[in-house]
Amino acid sequence: MDFALSPKARDFSARLSAFLEAQVLPAEAAYFKSLGGGPGPWKVPPVIAELKAKARAEGLWNLFLHDPDYGAGLSNLDYAPLAELMGRSLIAPEVFNCNAPDTGNMEVLVKYGSEPQKAQWLGPLLDGAIRSAFCMTEPAVASSDATNMAATAEVRGDEVVLNGRKWWSSGVGHPDCAIAIFMGVTDPTAERHARHSMVLVPVGTPGMVIERNVPVFGNFDEPYGHGEVSFTDVRVPRENIIGGPGRGFEIAQGRLGPGRIHHCMRVIGAAERALELLCERALTRVAFGKPLALLGGNGDVIANARMAIEQARLLTLKAAWMMDTVGVKAAMSEISQIKVVAPNVAQAVIDQAIQIHGGAGLSDDFPLTAFFAYARILRIADGPDEVHRGLIAKLELRRHAARLGLPKG
Ligand SMILES: Cc1cc2nc3c(=O)[nH]c(=O)nc-3n(C[C@H](O)[C@H](O)[C@H](O)COP(=O)(O)OP(=O)(O)OC[C@H]3O[C@@H](n4cnc5c(N)ncnc54)[C@H](O)[C@@H]3O)c2cc1C
Incomplete structure (x- = not known):
């Protein structure tokens, strides 16, 4: 079993991480400040177009598309750490033209679109123009x-x-x-x-x-x-x-396989950044004569968060690897498993990060409430937890029924 990133994923990961740190994270505060906050119509802060142009020039563009004719030609497993990095920032996915729902819609057009449909809509979407x-x-x-x-x-x-x-x-x-x-x-x-x-x-x-x-x-x-x-x-x-x-139902199902795994990877990135913020706060803020990290059960909180994130990441990588090797259909249970596990883990970790931040955690000075909303949304969007649990149980029982020679049911 090899847990190392492939050379290609390592290269993209290093470049993406450097771009995020140098260009995207520093732009976040001004970006959010410039939004009006109302129900629309809205304008896009100009920094997004600037960042998109730079990311594209550096080849950090359409990384989610496996078909090299259209995108970076990365496998699901190679894309996983990149999506996780993007999940650290709420504005990053669009900067790299890797944001939902455009990713899923582009995949639909690549797979099912006619040539005129591709020319009219896929081209501009791949360019990030629409x-x-x-x-x-x-x-x-x-x-x-x-x-x-x-x-x-x-x-x-x-x-x-x-x-x-x-x-x-x-x-x-x-x-x-x-x-x-x-x-x-x-x-x-x-x-x-x-x-x-x-x-x-x-x-x-x-x-x-x-x-x-x-x-x-x-x-x-x-x-x-x-x-x-x-x-x-x-x-x-x-x-x-x-x-x-x-063919609507077939397309809806096909669209969701890769989309679900992208969301899971991104939400793990959000959880990772939340834990980073949690630790920074816990080490630098003092109450009752000690850093918060040393008070009560806060060490356990940190350890539990680390263990949960690692488990969620490994399961997500396994699902990505299965999609690459045995296909989406054979990976259905694993895809549903991570669709339940990743948002639940992220929601719990982000909630703990909010708690350690006290009142600040609930303010807009940190991305924590937005991350929390993202994780909470994912427990419903693209199939609620219960629907995925139902599928996992069905596949598990089917396997055992077959072993016992019982009817499929
Ligand atoms: C922020 C956000 C963004 C979204 N973006 C999009 C989008 O871009 N395009 C789009 O088309 N949709 C989008 N959705 C919709 C999302 O995919 C649906 O909300 C989701 O599929 C659930 O459908 P529903 O809301 O009708 O819930 P319902 O189908 O009414 O289900 C409600 C609840 O019933 C329970 N339930 C349902 N089935 C089962 C079961 N088999 N076993 C046990 N319990 C069950 C669950 O608790 C579930 O949460 C988005 C949703 C949100 C919140």
């Missing part, structure tokens, strides 16, 4: 079950007509968001997993209205936003269907 949104979740139905989606994407002649209401469409409030992927029912009589289509909708198409940006713990995640979006008789050409009618 941003995108993924409109699957609906307020009216339990959306952890993708087959529940009730919005419609009816094929009428040369057009597809979209109707329905989506929410939590992340990134749709970004001023550069130019394209959304919409999931809707095309054939209600088809088998449950073959009813939906994924359709490309240019933002601004008549009938598509961003009704509001939905706050998370009172924060709008400016300048990305999580939109509630209505679609009323929105008409786009039939060629905007991705991969053909009826």
